[in-house]
Amino acid sequence: MVVQKFGGSSVEDAGKIREVAKIALEHRIDGRIAIVLSAMKGCTDLLLGAAKDAEAGKPAYKDALAILEKRHLTAAEELTTGPAHTTLKAALTEQLSDLRDILHGVELVKECSKRSLDLIAGFGERLNCQLMAGYLKGAGHEAHYIDASQNFIITNDNHGAADVDFEATYKTVDSRIKPLKGVIVITGFVASTADGRPTTLGRNGSDYTASLVGAAIRADAVEIWKDVDGVLTADPRFVKGTLVLDEISMEEAMELSYFGAKVIHPSTMLPLLERGINLKIKNTLNPAVKGTLIKQNPKPHPYPITGLASITAAALINIEGSGMIGIPGFASRVFGALARVKVNVIMISQASSEHSICIVVRDSEAQTALKALRDELKAEHQAKKLKDCELILGLEIVAVIGENMRGKPGITGKLFSSLGEKNVNVLAIAQGSSERNISFVIESKDREVALNTIHSAFLGNGGLK
Ligand code: ADP
Ligand code: ASP
Ligand code: MG
Secondary structure: OOOEEHHHHHHOOHEEEEEEEEHHOOOEEEEEEEEEOOOOOHHHHHHHHHHHHHHOOOHHHHHHHHHHHHHHEEEEEEEOHHHHHHHHHHHHHHHHHHHHHHHHHHHHHHOHHHHHHHHHHOOOHHHHHHHHHHHHHHOOEEEEEEEOOOOOEOOOOOOOOOEOOOHHOOOOHHHOOOOOOEEEEEEEOEEOOOOOOOEEOOOOHHHHHHHHHHHOOOEEEEEEEOOOOOOOOOOOOOOOOOOOEEEHHHHHHHHHHHHOOOOOOOOHHHHHHHHHOOEEEEEEEOOOOOOEEEEEEOOOOOOOOOOEEEEEEEEEEEEEOOHHHOOOOHHHHHHHHHOOOOOOOOOEEEOOOOOOOEEEEEEEHHHHHHHHHHHHHHHHOOOOOOOEEEEEEEEEEEEEHHHHOOOOHHHHHHHHHHHHHOOOOOEEEEEEEOOEEEEEEEEEEHHHHHHHHHHHHHOOOOOOO
């Protein structure tokens, strides 16, 4: 069986839902297919905004409710008639009424816990999947709706971006799907703890749901359908002349997504890699296009690099001084202090003189990180062995990725000389020992120049001026 996932832009209205259903039906194997759907485009943002408004006692949350109601009920009207419509409308109305009650409760208590927020955030997926299942049934197909927050994808209670219990999830998902035939419609993004409290997998987490389902049932393939022709060499919103990649490795896809390539959620690859299942990225708007195949040992391509990605809103913290030279355990103190306050380190760079370590974190976590490091290193600072930690905000991490860079001299030289020619100032550099990734930090204002310059130097610019 194949697992297909369709994102918000692929299922934004009745017309698109029809297209998606057609694609899913065409790809059934022995009459079966599992599809994972996101919320309609913009609905998760609307739900999160409504929760915030309700918490603040602002009646504006009712406007969001009205928009959600209109979008889903209009689509139901366009997609179904007769008894199928009556059943679907009743199911959607019940969901919307639950949502209204929950938001009203939030308004009354003026408090929205992370747990309540996870419950509210998942309504977009639940409404959309019921719509799809209702449409398929109305059109005479066998279809089943599965709400993944009802004992299906099992996680811990780290609300907002919960960690998956793989063993429990694989067991439950496999046994639930095994007896079903036809089109199995599964909500992306949402999950629950073992004792049934609602959680979510983090923003854009539906890709991850699809890979978990695929791994659980040992699917023949997992396909993620987007609004682009596949994985491109760079983000097409900022870079001119991007190319569609034919095949890339699981590791390259992991690195690209970890460093901000929004096309795939970064956790998606791991379950598939472990179970040897290939991942395909396809275009819902253009199903005939081959797309990108992500697998172990992909066919080599002729380019020196595979692609580039970047993370915005990064901050750099520089620790400098003689106090760390030759002292074993210094780095572990630094990372221990950051781990205790749950700050995620995106990039590290240490000069071989051991005179400075620079750490890159997200802007939003910079102050927490700075405080934790100042507390940890107070004694060294007072003894004048270390300078005060320096914080620079408003930065961008750029990552250049590719298996072909391995063991090839000259890539780094060409990379930084091309940036130098455009006066892009590089604040820190790190290269993974896998030689599959070179990442560096620049000022955010230089992002577009840097990305286009590198793309042009290694992959061309599609003949654009
Ligand atoms: P969905 O919500 O349908 O899952 P997203 O909008 O989250 O899809 O992701 C698809 C978008 O990711 C594309 O429209 C494109 O703008 C962006 N993107 C960023 N980097 C890349 C890349 N390297 N290749 C393809 N698309 C990319
Ligand atoms: N609907 C969720 C979001 O907008 C999950 C997803 O789209 O994958 O983040
Ligand atoms: Mg998305």
